[in-house]
Amino acid sequence: MDYIRVILTIFWKDILAERRTREILSAMLVFALVVILLFVFAFDLSPETRRNTAAGVIWVTLCFSGTIGLNRTLSVEKDRGGIDGLMLAPADRTALFFGKALTNWVYMLLTALFVVPIYSLFNNTNLFSFTLLGVIMLGTFGYIVTGTLLSSLSLQLRSREMLLPVLLFPVVIPLLLSAIRATSILLEGGSQTELNTWLVLLFSYDLIFLAISVMVFDKIIED
C-alpha cells in the first residue's frame, strides 16, 4: 500500500537522521528540563503548591518543548528542498502530513516520558500511571496535529519559526486546558464523571483538528 509506505518511510528517514545528529530530541529534552526548573524557581514552589500545579507545569513544559520539535522537523524539509521531494512521492499529500505528524508525535511522547518521571523525582511521588499516559497521548495528539499543520504554514512565512507559537498557542489553549484539567484530576483526585467530560472534550478536539488538517493540508504546501 503506497499510502502507508510513504508515511512510514518519512518517519524512518526522520528517525535515521535524528539517530545520527541527536539534535532535535536532545534540544527538546534539555529545554523541557530548563522550563521545569524555571517554574520551580520562579514560583518557589512549596510541596503543596507543587502538587497542585503539577498538571499545569507538565503540560506547559510539553507545549514549549513541542514547538522546538515542530519547527525543526519541518525546517529539515525546507533546507535542501526536501518538501518538493516528498511532494513527488506517489501518494496523496496527506500521507506527508501524517508522516511528519508521526515523527513529531513520537518526539513529544518521548519528551513526556522524560518530563513525568523527572517531575515525579523532584516531588518524591510517582505521578506516572497508564491512565495518565492515555491523557498525554490524547492531548499531545491534538497538539501535534494542529502544530504540524500550522508549522508547515509558518515555515513559508517571512519570519519563519518566529510566528509558530503566536499562531499555535491560542488555537490549542482549549485543548491544553482540557488536558491540564484531566491530568490534575488524575494526580489530585476528582470525580470520574468530570474526568470523562474532559476526556470527551479532548477527544473531540483531536477529531476536529484532524479533520480540518486532512482537508486543508494540500492547500498549504501546493501553489
Added chain:
Amino acid sequence: MIRASRISKSFGSRIVLRNLEFSADPGEVISLIGLNGAGKTTFIRILATLMRADSGKIFINRYNISQAPIQIRKKIGVVLHSPMLYGDLTGDENLVFYAKLFGVQQPETRIDQILQLTNLDPRRKDLVRTYSRGMQQRLSIGRAILHNPDVLLLDEPYTGLDQDSIGNVDALLAQLAVEGKLILLTSHDLERALAVSSRIDILYRGSIADSLKIDQLAGNELKNRFRSITGKTFPGAGNQAD
C-alpha cells in the same frame, strides 16, 4: 509523452503562463530557453504535479494530470533547483529513502547502479552535507531516475556544475535519451542546450514562441530567432535561475 494545451497560471495578478501549448514524445531531449521570469520553472513545476495550472489540460503518458497525479508521479523523475536531499543522511541513505518512497523493486542493485552512473560510488557513505554542489546535483539526478521514470524534468540542471560534472550529466542524459526516455530541461546555457538537445523551445511571455529542431538549425539561427522574439540577446551562462 507529454501533451499540454492552453495552460495558464498566474500568481495573484501576475500572469506567468498564458495559453501555453506544448507537446513532446519519447526519445526527445528538449531544452526550454527563455528570459528570467518567462515561466520556465513554473511550467516544470506544473508538469511535476507540484503546482496546479489555473486552466488547461495536461496529459503525461496518457494520464490526466488533474485526475491521476499519483500515477503520473510514478512515471516522472524531477530535478529542481534545490537538490531535494537531506544533508544529515549519506548519499546511500538518501537513495534508500527515495527507493522506499517509490517502492522500487530490488533497491540495493538499483542504488549500486545509480551510484556507478553518477560517479558517486566512492562517496556513498559520506553525509550529503559534505558534498560539493556538483555532487549534490548528480545525486539529485540519480534520485530522479531511481524509479526508472519514462519522463525526466530538469530545471537548470547545469547551473553551478564543474567541468567533470557537466561531462557526467551530458553522458547521463544522452544515455537516457537512447533508452527512449523523454527529457525536458530548462537552461540558461545555450552551449549546453545545443549540445544535448534534439529540440529547442523558446518560452516568451508565458507561451512557446518558437520550436526548433536542432538538426535543421544552421549557425547563428537560434541566437537570431531568440533576439527577434524577445528583443534581447540570449543571456550567457552563469546567470542565476529565475
Added chain:
Amino acid sequence: MRNSTKTSLMLIVVDILAASLILTALFMVFYYAPVEVEMGLVQKIFYFHVAAAWTGMLGFLVALAAGIGLLRSGNMKWDIAGVAGVEIGLVFISLSTIMGSIWARPIWNTWWTWDPRLSTALIMMLIYFAYLLLRNGVEEPGRRARFSAVYAIVGFVSVPLTFLSIRLFRTIHPVIIGSSDPAATGVFEMSTRMTHTFMISLVAFSVLFVALFWHRVRLGVKLALFEQRKMEDFTGED
C-alpha cells in the same frame, strides 16, 4: 459605470439606515428602556455589549465562510471578504469586551476576572490578531489568501467555544437568553421594553456590520488593484 453608481447609491442608503438605527437604538437604551432595579444605569451597557459581541462573531463567521469559499474556488474575492470579516469582527469583539469591563467594575467589583467567558473571548481575540500577523508575513497574494483561509478555519473553532462557554462551564457571567448558572452575578429578567430595545440594538448593529463590511470590501478591491499595479511596475517587462 452606471452599475457602480447604483451600488454606491445603495451603499449610501445602507449607511444612512445604519446610522439612524444606531441613533434609534441609543435613544431607546436611554429613554425607552426602564432602569433596571438592582444594577441601575450601568445595566444599559448590556444592549450594546451583546449586540457588539454578536456582530464580532458574525464577522468571524463570515471569515470562516470566506475561507472555505477561497479554498474551494481559489477566487481572490473571498480573500477580501475574509479580511473584512476578521477586521470588523476584531473591532466589535474589542468594543464588547471594553463595555463588558465597564459593566463588571460595579457589578463584579473588578475590571477583569478569569472567568471562562472572558478567557475564551480573549483567546478568540488573540487568534484573530494572530491572523492579521500571519497576513502581514506573506507577500505573494495567492499564498497569503490560502494561508489566511486555512487559519480562519482553524481559528474559528474558538468562536463556538466562546459562545458555548457560559452555557457549558461554571461561570459568573450571566446568560440572559437561556438559563444562567446559579453562580452568575448580574442576572436580570428582561421586561417587554427591554426586549424591544435589545432587539433594535441587535438589528442596528447588524446593519452597521453590513455597511462597514461593504465599505471594507470596496477598500479591499481597491487595495488589490493597487497591489497589482505596483507588482506590474516592479516586474516591468518580464
